[in-house]
Amino acid sequence: MxxxxxxxxxxxxxxxxxxxxxxxxxxxxxxxxxxxxxxxxxxxxxxxxxxxxxxxxxxxxxxxxxxxxxxxxxxxxxxxxxxxxxxxxxxxxxxxxxxxxxxxxxxxxxxxxxxxxxxxxxxxxxxxxxxxxxxxxxxxxxxxxxxxxxxxxxxxxxxxxxxxxxxxxxxxxxxxxxxxxxxxxxxxxxxxxxxxxxxxIRKSSVANNGIKQVIQAIIDGDNEETEEIEKLILESFSSDDYKEGIEAFLEKRKPNFA
Missing domain, CATH: 3.90.226.10 (2-enoyl-CoA Hydratase; Chain A, domain 1)
Structure with a gap:
């Protein structure tokens, strides 16, 4: 079939x-x-x-x-x-x-x-x-x-x-x-x-997936950050993507996100 x-x-x-x-x-x-x-x-x-x-x-x-x-x-x-x-x-x-x-x-x-x-x-x-x-x-x-x-x-x-x-x-x-x-x-x-x-896909999935959630929250009617969205944003600062992005910027190269 x-x-x-x-x-x-x-x-x-x-x-x-x-x-x-x-x-x-x-x-x-x-x-x-x-x-x-x-x-x-x-x-x-x-x-x-x-x-x-x-x-x-x-x-x-x-x-x-x-x-x-x-x-x-x-x-x-x-x-x-x-x-x-x-x-x-x-x-x-x-x-x-x-x-x-x-x-x-x-x-x-x-x-x-x-x-x-x-x-x-x-x-x-x-x-x-x-x-x-x-x-x-x-x-x-x-x-x-x-x-x-x-x-x-x-x-x-x-x-x-x-x-x-x-x-x-x-x-x-x-x-x-x-x-x-x-x-x-x-x-x-x-x-x-x-x-x-x-x-x-060459960009950070942590950033892009999070951005999608933030925009969806706006579409759904949120005008301020909920605890869930705030947590999502703050957790991005401890992600591997954040570390790679900062290192790539300082080393003047393109980031290689997993």
Whole structure:
């Protein structure tokens, strides 16, 4: 049986690959659950400094949740709750993943696919890719946590427009409103994404992972340092990365972070 999700590792980068191109990488419930399991493993893997999500080929990043399952798994309030709880658990795990994350979007990111991309720190998209959330086409209400992330990215008016109309926009339109961070031609996007990722992994993971937590605390509404954040910041001063960074600066060389 084909692995519908698998992990590639290179340098300190782990890439979760969506491998269902015949279905435009639509996510079954089992795939959402497997993604959560993979994220748990990668979070614990100290060798992984950064995570990329991508489709296996040019067909799509992901066309979203597999609608063919809905009549069985999502056709009553209780079944919908069970389904939503399971899928949102994995999406939330991605959003709260403690290391930098990048969505590498080729061609298409719709519905749950865009929901996954919006849960990453950065979104790279190939030129002309189509993006959208089409819940209004099938009569369901988009969940609050993912709607909030969309509003945080593009503001309430553009979020309403995208959701009310269920239209697909191009990556170029997405970049104009803040939905996409970087756009490159299809033949260049993988290497451009890796170049960006390498800039990050060459820096201190102690610093970058901590920065991610601080920014997340701000997004979550904190205006002052909590005890947890204060401890996180102060502990960085006794880390091996701090020692290496200071020594490298004094020796006028580039730091070599583990």
């Amino acid at each position: 084909t692995n519908l999700l698998y992990v590639e590792r290179s340098e300190s980068i782990a890439t979760v690959v969506f491998n269902r191109s015949d279905k435009k990488n639509s996510f079954s419930l089992a795939m959402f659950k497997q993604l959560g399991e993979l994220l748990t493993e990668l979070e614990k893997d100290s060798k992984v400094k950064l995570l990329i999500l991508k489709g296996v080929d040019e067909t799509a990043f992901s066309s979203g949740a597999d609608i063919t399952e809905f009549l069985e798994n999502r056709f009553s309030a209780q079944k919908a709750k069970d389904y939503n709880d399971a899928t949102l658990e994995s999406i939330e795990k991605l959003y709260r993943f403690p290391k930098p994350t990048i969505a590498l979007i080729k061609t298409l990111a719709i519905g749950g696919g865009l929901e996954l991309a919006n849960s990453c720190d950065f979104r790279f998209a190939s030129s002309g890719s189509k993006l959208g959330i089409t819940a209004a086409n099938i009569g369901i209400i988009y969940n609050l946590v993912s709607t909030k992330r969309l509003v945080n990215l593009i503001g309430p008016t553009k979020a309403k427009e995208l959701l009310y109309t269920a239209k697909l926009i191009t990556a170029e339109e997405g970049k104009e409103i803040g939905l996409v961070d970087y756009i490159y031609p299809l033949g260049e996007i993988e290497e451009k994404c890796l170049e960006f990722a390498r800039q990050i």
